[in-house]
Amino acid sequence: MSNMSIVKGSCLCGAVSLSTTSMSKNVGACHCSMCRSWGGGPLLAINCESDVSFSGEENIGVYQSSQWAERGFCKQCGSHLFYKLKQNNQYFIPVGLLQNCEGLVLDHQVFIDEKPKYYCFANETKNLTGAEIFAQFAPSE
Template sequence: MSNVSIAKGSCLCGAVSVSTTSMSNQVGACHCSMCRNWGGGPLLVVECESDASFSGEENIGVYQSSEWAERGFCTKCGSHLFYKLKQNNQYYIPVGIFDNDKGLVFEHQVFIDEKPEYYSFANETKNMTGAELLAQFEPPLSK
């Protein structure tokens, strides 16, 4: 995993800004039913480890989407800000909110077993089922 120096971005209305020094250059897509319900399609994210700082925190709403994860959004414009694993504060941030997308590679897709038939990405990626992804965590997560 290679990193860019400092990545910055903001929500659609600019009320919330994010910065990180740990942004992966590998973009991942999640096809799980919750991500598709949240955004109307797959969630395209970059991993930012636990290194994400936000300004405008009073405008961040948080939804506890499972026992192990929460989703953040701007309460003013509704932009998705993060998916965060609670056990290690690991942030997955939608790639589209960052100002710079140079050097990014669409690298993997998860919950490929939940991807609907009506769309398909042409990129060659690593693909994992939901069970394969959840089994990687200690202790294993259950959907």
């Protein structure tokens, strides 16, 4: 986590805005089939832990995408707002929503085993398969 001041962002239409003080400098790319269906390509997101505040909450729609996670979107413009692990309220915010973010680094890719062959990133990153991610984040039952 960085010691950055407040980082702010908003959806495309401005109906929902967000802020955080606990933003990682590491951008991750998720190649899972759900993220690619949700946004038409990989989700590029930043871990903001549970420290995310929203305004315009009446404009936030939530989709329960799995037993352990939900995805938020703006009901007005459709912008993707977050992927959240329900167990610990850990937010992953799409990096494109955030303003004035310098020094960010794409350093990891998840669900690398589901990444289509028609694109790749030039950065050297840590790569995790879906099974490796589930072992880290899925709640044990």
